[in-house]
Amino acid sequence: MDRRDVGSARIIRGNALALPLADESVDLVVTSPPYFGLRSYQDAGEHYDGQIGAEATPAEFVDALIAATREMVRVLKPSGSIWVNLGDRYAGSSGGGGYSDKSTLAGFTNPNTKGRQMQEEHAKTRIVAGAPTKSLIGVPWRYALRCIDDLGLILRAEVIWSKPNGLPESVTDRVRRSHETWFHFTRSPRYYSAVDEIREAYLPQSGGRDQSTYGSQRERTVVGGGPRTISEANPLGKLPGSVWTVPTQPLRVPAELGIDHFAAFPMEWPRRIIKGWSPLGGVVLDPFGGTGTTALVAKALGRQGIHVDMSADYCRLATWRTNDPGQIAKAMQVKPTKAKKPAKQVEGQVSTLDLFEDGISA
Ligand SMILES: C[S@@+](CC[C@H](N)C(=O)[O-])C[C@H]1O[C@@H](n2cnc3c(N)ncnc32)[C@H](O)[C@@H]1O
Incomplete structure (x- = not known):
């Protein structure tokens, strides 16, 4: 079989550091580091030491993120890309604004009592220096600069993750925060990209005019000389814009694993990024792997996913996820087959051919 x-x-x-x-x-890094002061990650039901996100100030947090990014740069090929997802929060608040799952420090629902007490203490003592109370801290910008x-x-690129199903907020004097930020970094001006893989359909009856940027270099040189017509538009579709609307996605973890983890990003994010910025068979790394979303999608798309996380529990969760036929089928957007089980496969590997059935899942 072709590799x-x-x-x-x-x-x-x-350790990501x-x-x-x-x-x-590594060809591509797709990752979502912990957010600043938002939640305590656990191992065997306890907050574990050395995790990023537990720093006392935003400046220390950004220092830690920069150290982790320096390590990503070390392992990245010169042709590679790094995509990083970051949320922001308000100074003086114990929970972040706009976080759409239920695991913020303020609303954490860990059934483990000791874990919950630690969460509450952590929230009470958090002193956010470096920004006045009520100010957005600006973590993503501090980091990117x-x-x-x-x-x-x-x-x-800066790509905004617009969340159509974000939670409501109780504030009455500012807008509700309904997005997070993704940054796309490269080491070199010339790098691997296959953006044709993720072009988007034109809006019906737009005549190809529902975008401000035209598809190919040749077409771009034409633009400006006269009115844009459908003949100038790229037949593969338009370039994705810099705001991607992607709903958050719940993850059901089998009870027997006994692990809570609420911060998984939807598969759609790694799916688009992996298709657009890594070659088939390439190596895709998530140094803050969590539930294993990046490694799962990388595997489903014929890449080599590498998942790193400090928590043994989350590694166990990711091992389950990256081998579960239902999860792999979801990542591939196909219906799982009943007849073919992963027992036939080499451990840690799955052939995309073994998973296909005709229909595409909803
Ligand atoms: C926001 S979660 C990642 C979620 C992931 N994107 C997913 O879809 O499941 C961040 C993860 O980073 C891990 N983590 C925190 N500090 C770390 C470190 N220094 N090295 C490696 N992993 C770390 C946490 O255990 C947590 O699982």
């Missing part, structure tokens, strides 16, 4: 048809997932318990990977061995200034990274 490119086979995806794999490797789950590693480790010291990745057990060779220099320049330092990636450019300190790490010399090229910031290719």
